[in-house]
Amino acid sequence: MxxxxxxxxxxxxxxxxxxxxxxxxxxxxxxxAGPMTGPVAQYGDMQFAGTRMAIERINAQGGVMGExxxxxxxxxxxxxxxxxxxxxxxxxxxxxxxxxHLCSSSTQPASDIYYDEGIxxxxxxxxxxxxxxxxxxxxxxTIGLDSMQGPAAANYIAAQGPxxxxxxxxxxxxxxxxxxxVRDTLEDKGVDIAMFEGITAGDKxxxxxxxxxxxxxxxxxxxGGYHPELGLIxxxxxxxxxxxxxxxxxxVGNDGITSIAGEAAEGLLVTLPxxxxxxxxxxxxxxxxxxxxxxxxxxxxxxxxxxVQVIADGIEMAESTDPFxxxxxxxxxxxxxxxxxxxxDEDGDMESFEFVxxxxxxxxxxxxxx
Amino acid sequence: xxxxxxxxxxxxxxxxxxxxxxxxxIGYTMVYGIIGMINFAHGEIYMIGAYTALIAITGLAxxxxxxxxxxxxxxxxxxxxxxxxxxxAVERVAYRPVRGRHRLIPLISAIGMSIFLQNYVHLAQGSxxxxxxxxxxxxxxxxxxxxxxxxxxYIQITIFITTLICxxxxxxxxxxxxxxxxxRAVSQDLGMASLLGIDTNRIISATFxxxxxxxxxxxxxxxxxxxxxxxxxxxxxxxxxxxxxxLGGIGSIPGAMLGGLILGVAExxxxxxxxxxxxxxxxxxxxxxxxxxxxxxxxGKPEVEKI
Numbered sequence: 001m002x003x004x005x006x007x008x009x010x011x012x013x014x015x016x017x018x019x020x021x022x023x024x025x026x027x028x029x030x031x032x033a034g035p036m037t038g039p040v041a042q043y044g045d046m047q048f049a050g051t052r053m054a055i056e057r058i059n060a061q062g063g064v065m066g067e068x069x070x071x072x073x074x075x076x077x078x079x080x081x082x083x084x085x086x087x088x089x090x091x092x093x094x095x096x097x098x099x100x101h102l103c104s105s106s107t108q109p110a111s112d113i114y115y116d117e118g119i120x121x122x123x124x125x126x127x128x129x130x131x132x133x134x135x136x137x138x139x140x141x142t143i144g145l146d147s148m149q150g151p152a153a154a155n156y157i158a159a160q161g162p163x164x165x166x167x168x169x170x171x172x173x174x175x176x177x178x179x180x181x182v183r184d185t186l187e188d189k190g191v192d193i194a195m196f197e198g199i200t201a202g203d204k205x206x207x208x209x210x211x212x213x214x215x216x217x218x219x220x221x222x223x224g225g226y227h228p229e230l231g232l233i234x235x236x237x238x239x240x241x242x243x244x245x246x247x248x249x250x251x252v253g254n255d256g257i258t259s260i261a262g263e264a265a266e267g268l269l270v271t272l273p274x275x276x277x278x279x280x281x282x283x284x285x286x287x288x289x290x291x292x293x294x295x296x297x298x299x300x301x302x303x304x305x306x307x308v309q310v311i312a313d314g315i316e317m318a319e320s321t322d323p324f325x326x327x328x329x330x331x332x333x334x335x336x337x338x339x340x341x342x343x344x345d346e347d348g349d350m351e352s353f354e355f356v357x358x359x360x361x362x363x364x365x366x367x368x369x370x
Numbered sequence: 371x372x373x374x375x376x377x378x379x380x381x382x383x384x385x386x387x388x389x390x391x392x393x394x395x396i397g398y399t400m401v402y403g404i405i406g407m408i409n410f411a412h413g414e415i416y417m418i419g420a421y422t423a424l425i426a427i428t429g430l431a432x433x434x435x436x437x438x439x440x441x442x443x444x445x446x447x448x449x450x451x452x453x454x455x456x457x458x459a460v461e462r463v464a465y466r467p468v469r470g471r472h473r474l475i476p477l478i479s480a481i482g483m484s485i486f487l488q489n490y491v492h493l494a495q496g497s498x499x500x501x502x503x504x505x506x507x508x509x510x511x512x513x514x515x516x517x518x519x520x521x522x523x524y525i526q527i528t529i530f531i532t533t534l535i536c537x538x539x540x541x542x543x544x545x546x547x548x549x550x551x552x553x554r555a556v557s558q559d560l561g562m563a564s565l566l567g568i569d570t571n572r573i574i575s576a577t578f579x580x581x582x583x584x585x586x587x588x589x590x591x592x593x594x595x596x597x598x599x600x601x602x603x604x605x606x607x608x609x610x611x612x613x614x615x616x617l618g619g620i621g622s623i624p625g626a627m628l629g630g631l632i633l634g635v636a637e638x639x640x641x642x643x644x645x646x647x648x649x650x651x652x653x654x655x656x657x658x659x660x661x662x663x664x665x666x667x668x669x670g671k672p673e674v675e676k677i
Contacts, residue, residue, distance in 0.1 A: 037497040039600060171647065198647040202606060204596040207383035208641035208649075215376050217517050228499040228598065235597040239507065239523060260501040260598045 027068045031090040033100030038077035039228045042254045049294045050304030051099050064312045078103035087113035096323050099307040104128035104174040111139050120323035124303040128177050132347040138327045142306040144353030150181025152355040153271045162219035164194040170225030171198040178249050179224030194218050210237045218244050226251045231260030238264040250299045258364040268360040276302040282338045306337035375520040380642035386526045388634020389533035393588040394611035395626035397581025403557045403621035404577050410480040411460050413608015414487035415582045419453040419589030420599045449586040457582025491601040499600045502593040529591050613657050619670025
């Protein structure tokens with residue numbers, strides 16, 4: 001009896017091992033790297049929701065070239081140092097395709113490692129132009145650039161005919177980059193920039209900055225950065241009776257701003273990718289998200305979905321899982337995704353990407369600004 | 371005229387933030403004064419104080435209690451109790467077992483404790499910034515010129531007054547009470563004090579508890595003033611408060627107060643007249659300068675090597 005139990009255990013063990021080995025051969029690993037923790041984890045939630053849904057649906061339709069997609073998810077906390085560690089772990093896991101990272105400042109150092117190791121990377125959220133400027137032929141995006149978003153914001157501000165504008169940024173790659181783009185466009189249009197100043201991300205006290213904004217007597221304040229700081233600036237500014245209109249990039253557009261700034265978030269302007277989930281052709285997909293209890297309206301949910309999809313389509317097109325062949329396929333093909341038809345230029349940027357100006361409300365909802 | 375108002379407005383901003391640095395700095399300076407170690411977990415105690423106050427306020431709001439004095443009082447009491455017990459426990463668990471060893475050992479133990487507490491709050495409360503309700507809104511307008519009003523908000527006044535009360539109470543306590551006298555004795559010579567029958571363990575615990583209680587008060591005040599809390603914000607505030615303590619002369623309570631105010635004003639003047647980017651450069655540069663010319667800080671006494 002004892003013997004047979006042992007035999008049985010061995011038999012089961014062997015077959016499980018065999019099954020695992022069999023599965024390992026028929027799967028394609030998709031690395032997903034983004035913030036699960038840290039101050040901007042909200043965006044990570046959007047990213048992971050998007051990639052999970054995409055992988056689930058692609059697998060349900062028979063996978064890619066008959067093989068299953070398997071996600072390898074890792075947390076970079078939007079920290080450049082941790083992003084490098086994550087990138088190295090992706091290499092060790094044998095991942096060949098990565099969706100990520102999310103913050104520009106963590107995407108840039110990670111992309112060096114992916115490029116060196118011949119890994120194809122599609123970022124669904126990093127908008128800094130520097131990422132695709134270095135001639136890395138395996139780096140792609142499913143999002144626009146700061147050089148598109150900044151002017152979109154600046155054009156909107158200029159059209160309102162403001163007398164003076166203040167520009168504040170968080171000194172990080174993303175925030176300062178987009179703030180600079182806004183400043184340059186506004187200067188070209190002859191708008192008076194009263195101040196251009198950096199703050200430190202993680203700071204809580206903005207009373208001096210708010211006093212300065214008050215003295216500068218501006219009509220608009222553009223903030224390049226993320227919601228934790230802008231939320232506090234908004235709140236402290238409203239408390240000091242600053243009545244300027246605030247505006248920020250997609251990095252401030254999430255429910256975190258409502259939680260921090262409360263009433264002060266009313267009237268905040270945000271440039272965001274268009275609401276892809278509202279499009280008629282995505283209705284079925286939006287319902288699928290709703291069925292899982294997830295919200296498809298976040299700015300990075302469907303860009304992440306699209307990132308998985310272009311990788312999958314690229315593999316199908318190249319009929320190979322070699323990242324370089326897939327990269328060539330991505331540059332030559334056109335891809336139908338929930339965020340529209342994607343065509344890539346030589347740098348791996350999308351040929352066109354539209355940003356829309358939204359007005360934020362105190363209850364967390366948003367409407368298209370006029 | 372407007373420039374003058376602008377100056378005073380930045381001064382008010384600086385003094386507000388400076389007084390809270392001072393409240394936190396007390397914890398560093400008292401512990402250093404008594405056992406000569408730097409309690410790096412103190413910033414985390416402050417952060418936990420802010421979180422506890424937030425939880426208490428949210429709890430009261432769900433119970434339908436919104437009468438301001440009650441809410442503030444309950445939040446304050448909860449924060450002080452939780453932070454003080456945390457301060458006591460940290461000393462008991464992480465510092466007492468290694469007391470009297472080489473100086474680096476308690477220091478490393480303190481850094482470990484700080485990392486542990488930070489990550490504990492990460493796990494328990496999530497890593498996101500949580501909005502803190504602004505319970506005290508509005509303020510006075512002291513003067514106005516063109517479009518620029520000089521104003522002081524009620525929360526700023528609350529911060530000044532509370533800091534003043536806490537500091538006076540603490541100074542009186544140290545100068546007059548029996549425990550205060552024992553504190554001073556332990557600070558002068560720990561071995562001798564214990565030979566004379568002072569329960570040094572109790573006094574050291576008391577020091578940690580007092581420091582933690584003041585940090586909790588700062589946590590509640592700053593939570594309301596700034597508007598959000600996150601598990602990492604104790605670290606930065608702790609660093610600034612520690613700088614204030616060193617600036618004023620570590621081990622000296624009036625020094626902590628002075629150091630805090632100088633640091634706060636230096637920061638707000640730098641962001642006001644130069645740029646916010648240089649805020650930390652100036653405040654830490656100031657620290658280096660003062661330490662170069664007066665190594666014991668502004669009000670510190672020359673240190674006699676005790677160990």
